[in-house]
Amino acid sequence: MPDAPLGGNVKNSGRIGLWLGRNWVLLFLLLEVVAFSALGTRFLTLENIQNIFVACTVVLLLGMGETFVIITGGIDLSVGFVMGFGAVICAKFMVILQAAGLPQGASIPLAALICLLIGLIPGWVNGTLVARLKVPPFLATFGMYGIAYGFSEIISKNTPISGLPHAAGVIGNEYLLYIVPQKMVSFLVRPQNITRLEMRSMLAIIPIIVVIAFIFVGVFSFLLRRTRFGRHTYAIGGSMDSALRAGVNVTAHLTIIYMISSFFASLSGVLYVLKYVTGRADAGSARMLDAVVAVVIGGASLYGGTGTVKGTIIGALIIATLETGMVNLSIPYHNRYIVIGGILVFAVVIDQFFPELIGRRD
Amino acid sequence: MFGQGLTQQNKTAQRVLLYIGERWSAFFLLLMLVVFSLGAPNFFAFKNFTNILYFSTTYALLAAGETFVIITGGIDLSVGFVMGFVNVSSAIIMRNLHAAGHPEAVSMLIGAAVGLALGVIPGLINGLLVARLRVPPFIATLGMYGIANGVALNLCEGFPIYFLPPRAREIGNGFLAYLVPGKGFSFFHRPQNLDAGDLRALTGILPTTVIVTVVILIIFAFILGRTKFGRHTYAIGGSMDAAIRAGINVPGHLVRIYIISSMFAAVAGVLYVFRAGIGNFTTMSSSYELFAIASVVIGGASLMGGKGTIGGTVIGILILMTLQTGLNITGIPSFYRYIATGLILITAVVIDQLTPERRTISA
Numbered sequence: 001m002p003d004a005p006l007g008g009n010v011k012n013s014g015r016i017g018l019w020l021g022r023n024w025v026l027l028f029l030l031l032e033v034v035a036f037s038a039l040g041t042r043f044l045t046l047e048n049i050q051n052i053f054v055a056c057t058v059v060l061l062l063g064m065g066e067t068f069v070i071i072t073g074g075i076d077l078s079v080g081f082v083m084g085f086g087a088v089i090c091a092k093f094m095v096i097l098q099a100a101g102l103p104q105g106a107s108i109p110l111a112a113l114i115c116l117l118i119g120l121i122p123g124w125v126n127g128t129l130v131a132r133l134k135v136p137p138f139l140a141t142f143g144m145y146g147i148a149y150g151f152s153e154i155i156s157k158n159t160p161i162s163g164l165p166h167a168a169g170v171i172g173n174e175y176l177l178y179i180v181p182q183k184m185v186s187f188l189v190r191p192q193n194i195t196r197l198e199m200r201s202m203l204a205i206i207p208i209i210v211v212i213a214f215i216f217v218g219v220f221s222f223l224l225r226r227t228r229f230g231r232h233t234y235a236i237g238g239s240m241d242s243a244l245r246a247g248v249n250v251t252a253h254l255t256i257i258y259m260i261s262s263f264f265a266s267l268s269g270v271l272y273v274l275k276y277v278t279g280r281a282d283a284g285s286a287r288m289l290d291a292v293v294a295v296v297i298g299g300a301s302l303y304g305g306t307g308t309v310k311g312t313i314i315g316a317l318i319i320a321t322l323e324t325g326m327v328n329l330s331i332p333y334h335n336r337y338i339v340i341g342g343i344l345v346f347a348v349v350i351d352q353f354f355p356e357l358i359g360r361r362d
Numbered sequence: 363m364f365g366q367g368l369t370q371q372n373k374t375a376q377r378v379l380l381y382i383g384e385r386w387s388a389f390f391l392l393l394m395l396v397v398f399s400l401g402a403p404n405f406f407a408f409k410n411f412t413n414i415l416y417f418s419t420t421y422a423l424l425a426a427g428e429t430f431v432i433i434t435g436g437i438d439l440s441v442g443f444v445m446g447f448v449n450v451s452s453a454i455i456m457r458n459l460h461a462a463g464h465p466e467a468v469s470m471l472i473g474a475a476v477g478l479a480l481g482v483i484p485g486l487i488n489g490l491l492v493a494r495l496r497v498p499p500f501i502a503t504l505g506m507y508g509i510a511n512g513v514a515l516n517l518c519e520g521f522p523i524y525f526l527p528p529r530a531r532e533i534g535n536g537f538l539a540y541l542v543p544g545k546g547f548s549f550f551h552r553p554q555n556l557d558a559g560d561l562r563a564l565t566g567i568l569p570t571t572v573i574v575t576v577v578i579l580i581i582f583a584f585i586l587g588r589t590k591f592g593r594h595t596y597a598i599g600g601s602m603d604a605a606i607r608a609g610i611n612v613p614g615h616l617v618r619i620y621i622i623s624s625m626f627a628a629v630a631g632v633l634y635v636f637r638a639g640i641g642n643f644t645t646m647s648s649s650y651e652l653f654a655i656a657s658v659v660i661g662g663a664s665l666m667g668g669k670g671t672i673g674g675t676v677i678g679i680l681i682l683m684t685l686q687t688g689l690n691i692t693g694i695p696s697f698y699r700y701i702a703t704g705l706i707l708i709t710a711v712v713i714d715q716l717t718p719e720r721r722t723i724s725a
Contacts, residue, residue, distance in 0.1 A: 073498070081647075133710045136665055138437070138500065143704035143711075146652050150700030158697065286649040289508050292501075302498055332517030341508025345491060348501045 024350065025297055025311065028343075029318050035326035043328050050207055054275075057213040058284065060081070062291035063298075063312045064217055065261030068224070070295050072237045073304025074130060074137035078144035079265040079291050081152065082122045083329040085282030086269020088152040090115035091161040091279025094168060104167040112270045119266025120259050122148055127255030141258075144164050145288075152189030152281035161279040164245040170276030176202035176211055209271050217269060220260070221309040233257065235302030290319050293340050318343070386713060387660050387677050394681065395696045398688035405691050406566065412572075418683045419575040419637075420445070420630045422676060424654040426579055427626030427663075429675045430586065430619050432658050435599045436492060436499035438620065440506035441627045442650030444484045447514040448631030452477025453523040453641020456530065466527035473572040476633045481619055481628020484510055486546025489617030507651070512725070523641030534636030537566030538573055571633050578629065582622075583672035595619065599667030656707040659680055664714060681706065 020027065037043045062079045069076045093114050097107035122144050130142035178186045178193055180202045191202065224230040232253055235243040244250055263286070272283045296302065296320060298311025323336055382389060399406040424441045430439045454471040459469030484506050491502035541547040542560050547567075556564065586592040596613055598604040606612050635641055644650060657678030663670025685706075686699045 086450045129708060129712075133712050134715050135708060139659065139665060139711050140708060142652060142655065144710035146649065146700040146704030147645060148657075149649070150697045150704070153697035153700070154695055158695075188682070243580075289504060292504065296501065302501065311559075332516065332519070334520065335511050337508040337512030337515070339512075341505040341512065344508070345497060345502060345505035348497045348505075349491075349495050352496050 022079070025299065025314050025318065025347075028297075029314055029321065030319060032321045032325065036321065036328060040325060040328040041184035046205070048324065048328070050205075050210075052317065052320045052324045053210045054207050055323050056316040057209055057271060058268045058287055059290045059294050059319050060217060060313060061213055061264045061271070062284065062287055063294035063316050064220055064235070064296045064309065066291045067298070067300060067307050067309060067312045068220075068233060069137070069261045070234050070237075070292075070300045070302060071224075071304060071307040073240070073302075074254070074257070075292070075302070076126065076141045076258065076261045077121060077138065077288055078141040078148055079261060080284040080286065080288035081145050081149040082119065082262050082273065083269045083283075083287060084281045085122065085148040085152040086115050086266030087279040087283040088121045088156045088161060088264070088269075088281055089118050089268045089274045089279075090273045092165045093165055094273070095161060098163075098165050098354060104165040107165055108168055108334035115270055116263065116266055120263055121262075121263030121270070122265075123259035124255065126262065127258030130252040130258060133322030149281060149285070156279060156281050158281070160332050162294060164273070164277050164279075168274050169200060169277040172209055172277070173270065175206055176206040176350065179203040179205065185344035209275060212271065216264070217309065217313070220264075224309060227275065229253075229256075234305060237306075239305075289337075289344075290316075290340065293344045293347075294319055296351075297343055299335065299351075301351060302348075380669055381404065383713065384662075387662065387674065387681060387710070391677055391681050394684050394688065398691070400601045401686055402691045405492060410687065410691070412566065412569065414680070414687050415572045415685050416569045417687070418679050419569075419571045420656065421650070421653050422575055422579065423626045423630035423633070424650055425657045425675045425679050426672055427583055427623035428651075428654045428658050429661070429663060429670050429672055430582075430595060432500070432663045432665060433586075433595050433599045433657070433667060434616060434619050435602070435665075436616070436619070437503065437655065437665065438591050438623045439500065439503040439651050439653055440484060440488065441623060442644045443507050443510035443514065443647060444481065444624045444627040444652065445631040445634065445650065447484070447510040447517075448477045448481045448628040450514045450518045450641050450643050451480050452527060452632050452684030453635045454517060456526045456635070457523055457641070459489045459529045461508065461525065464531045470527055470530055470533075473635075477632045478625070478628050481625050481631070484627075485578045485621035485623075485624030488624065493613035493616035499572065501589065511644065511646075513568070516528065518643055525545075526635070526639060526641070528639075531639030534571060534633065534639065535569045538568035538570065539566075541565045541567055555684065564658060571637055574629075574633065578626075581673055586672055591615075591618075596668055599669070601668075612690050615719060652700075652707075653679075653682055653703060656703050656710075656720060659714075660710045662714075715723065 007213060017075035042048060046187045062083060067074055090111050097111055098104070100107075102110070115262055126137075126141050126144050129135040129143075156199070170259075174188065174190060176188065178189075178191050180186075180191055180198050183194070183198060184191060186209075190204075194202070224233065232243065232248045235246065235248060236250055236253060240250060268287075269283060273279050295307060295312050296314030296315070298308065298313070298315035300307025300311065317335075319340060321332075322339055326333065326336060404410065424445065427631070428438055428441060437633050455476050456469050458475030459472060460466065461661055464606075488499075488502050488506050491497040491505075492499045536550065536552075539549050540552055542553060542556065543561065543563050543565070549561060553564070586595065594605065594610050597608065597610060598612055598615060602612060658670060658675050659665070660678035661670065661674025661676070663674065682699070685702050686696065689698055689702075690696055
C-alpha cells in the first residue's frame with residue numbers, strides 16, 4: 001500500500017529520496033507542465049487547462065475501470081473496443097429513438113442508459129470467463145477485444161453513425177458556467193445576444209463532460225477507498241487464497257470488477273458520442289494502451305494488490321498534458337505513442353528496481 | 363491420471379475423447395473445410411486454396427515468432443507494429459534508392475536488408491527489458507507496441523509509401539510455376555503472348571511469398587523441435603528455475619527469443635512490401651497481435667509456457683484464414699471474423715483448462 005510504514009531510522013536524505021521516488025509521477029507531471037509552458041505559447045491559460053481536462057476524460061474513465069481490474073491482479077485489454085462498442089450502441093439508439101419520434105430530452109438520456117446497460121454485457125462475459133472458467137484475464141479480455149470490435153463494425157456497418165439529435169453535441173461541448181466580464185454569469189446556457197467583443201472575452205468554465213466524468217470517478221473512488229467492496233478488491237489482488245479463506249466471494253466479486261471496467265468503457269463511449277456527435281467502432285481503439293499506462297504510472301502493480309484512483313488521475317493527466325502540449329508545439333500527433341510507450345516501460349522498470357520507493361513491501 | 367477402475371469400454375471412449383481433445387484444432391480445421399466446401403459455392407477451388415495460403419503468410423510469420431515467445435511463458439504484443447515499422451522503413455529506402463536512379467535489384471535488396479536489420483532492434487530492446495530488467499513481457503512489449511507504431515507513423519507521416527521499384531510487386535505476386543491448361547507451363551516467368559482465353563485459364567501454382575514463408579517455418583520448426591536451442595526454449599517455459607539450475611543462460615536465451623519474434627515480424631513486413639508494392643503502416647484496429655496470439659493458443663500452446671509447436675500454430679492460422687475466406691465467399695461481412703476469432707480463442711483456452719494436463723512438453 002502506498003503509505004506503508006517503512007521502518008524508523010530512515011535518514012533525512014533518504015527520506016527526500018523516498019519522497020521523490022514515491023512521487024516521481026507527480027514531479028513528472030509538474031515537469032511536463034513547466035516544460036510545455038516554457039516552450040509553448042499560451043499553454044497555461046484557462047482555456048488550455050480545460051482542454052487538458054477534456055482530453056483526459058477518456059483515458060481517466062477507461063483507466064478507472066482498469067484500476068479496479070489491475071488491483072485484483074487482472075488486466076482488461078478490451079476497454080478500447082468496448083468503448084467503441086458503447087459509442088456505436090449509444091449513437092445507434094439515439095438515431096432509432098429519434099426516428100421513433102421521441103423528443104431530444106428523452107431520446108438522449110434513454111439511449112445513454114440503454115448503452116450503459118448493454119455495456120455491462122462484455123464485462124459480465126469477461127468476468128464469468130475469468131472467475132468461473134479460470135481463463136487467464138489477458139486472454140479472456142483479448143477475445144472480447146476482437147468480439148466487441150467485430151460487433152461494433154457490424155452494427156455501424158463500418159461507417160460512423162450520423163443523424164444524431166442535435167442536443168447531444170450541446171451537452172458534450174458546453175460548459176457549466178459562462179462568465180461575461182462585468183455583465184453576466186450564466187449557468188449551463190451559453191449567453192445569447194452579446195456583442196462580438198463580449199463573446200471574445202467570455203469565460204467558459206468547467207466543461208460538462210469533465211463534470212460527468214469526475215462525478216463517476218468520485219463515486220467509484222469512494223467505493224474503492226471507503227467500503228468493504230474496496231477492501232475486498234485489494235484483498236483479492238494481495239492474495240487470492242487468503243481472500244478466499246477470509247470468506248470473500250471471489251467469483252462474484254471478480255465478475256463485478258470486470259463489469260465495472262466495461263461500464264466505464266461504455267461510459268466513455270457515451271461521452272464520445274456526446275462530444276463528437278457520432279458513433280465509431282474505432283472510437284477507443286488507440287486508448288487501451290493509454291488506460292493501462294495511466295494505471296501503471298499511477299503506481300499500480302500488475303501483480304495486483306496496489307493501485308489508487310489518485311494515481312490513475314495523475315497518470316491520465318500526464319498523458320493528456322503530453323497530448324495537449326504536443327498539439328500546442330505542433331509536434332506530429334503520432335509521437336505521443338513513442339513517449340507513452342517509453343513512459344510505460346520506465347514506470348515498470350522503476351517499479352521493479354525500487355519496490356521500497358513505491359511502497360510495495362514484498 | 364484416470365483409467366483406474368474403469369471398464370475397458372469406458373477407457374476406450376476416454377482415449378478417443380482425449381485423442382480428439384488433443385487434436386481438436388486439426389479436426390476443427392477439417393470440419394470447417396468440409397462445411398465451407400459443401401456450403402459455399404466456389405470455395406472448393408484451387409485458386410481459393412491458393413488465396414488462403416497467400417493471405418496466411420503475414421499472420422503465419424507473426425504467429426511463428428509469437429510461438430517461440432509464448433513457449434517461454436512470455437508474450438509479444440508488439441509484432442503487428444514492428445511489422446509496420448519495418449514495412450515503412452524498407453519501403454522508404456527502396457523508394458529513395460529507386461528515385462536516385464539505382465538499379466531496381468540493388469534498391470530492393472538494400473531496402474529488404476536494411477528492413478530486416480532494423481527488425482533486430484525492437485526484439486533486442488524487448489528481450490533486454492524482459493530478461494535483464496525483469497519487466498513483465500506483457501508491459502515491455504506493450505511499450506514497444508506504442509513506440510514502434512509511433513516511429514512508423516513518424517517515418518511515413520501517416521501516408522502509404524508509393525513509387526517503389528515496379529519489379530517489387532511482380533516478385534511479391536509471382537508464382538513458382540504458371541500453368542496454362544492444355545498448353546504447358548513455365549517456371550517463375552509469366553508466359554508471354556497469351557490470348558484472352560488462355561490468360562483467364564492461366565493458373566499460378568504456389569505464390570513466391572508462400573514458398574518463402576514455408577521454408578522459413580520449416581527451418582524454425584526444426585530449430586524448435588530438434589535442436590538444443592529448441593529444448594532450452596521449452597525448458598525455460600516449463601520451469602525457469604529448473605532451466606537456470608540446468609545451466610541454461612536464461613537471460614541470453616530470452617533475448618534471442620524476443621529477437622526471433624521481431625525478426626519474424628520484420629520478414630512479414632518486408633514480404634508485405636513486395637506483395638502490396640507499397641509501404642504502409644499498421645493501423646490501430648488491424649489487431650495483428652490478436653490473430654497471431656489466437657492462432658498460437660488455438661494451436662495448443664499454453665500462456666503458462668512450456669507448450670506449443672509451429673505445426674499447431676500453422677493449423678491455428680489456417681483455421682482463422684479459412685474462416686475469413688469462407689465468410690467472404692458466402693458474403694458475410696468480414697468483420698464477423700473478429701467475433702469468430704475472439705470466440706475461437708476463448709473456446710481454445712476453455713478447452714485447454716477443462717482437459718486434464720497430459721503433457722507438459724511436446725516437440
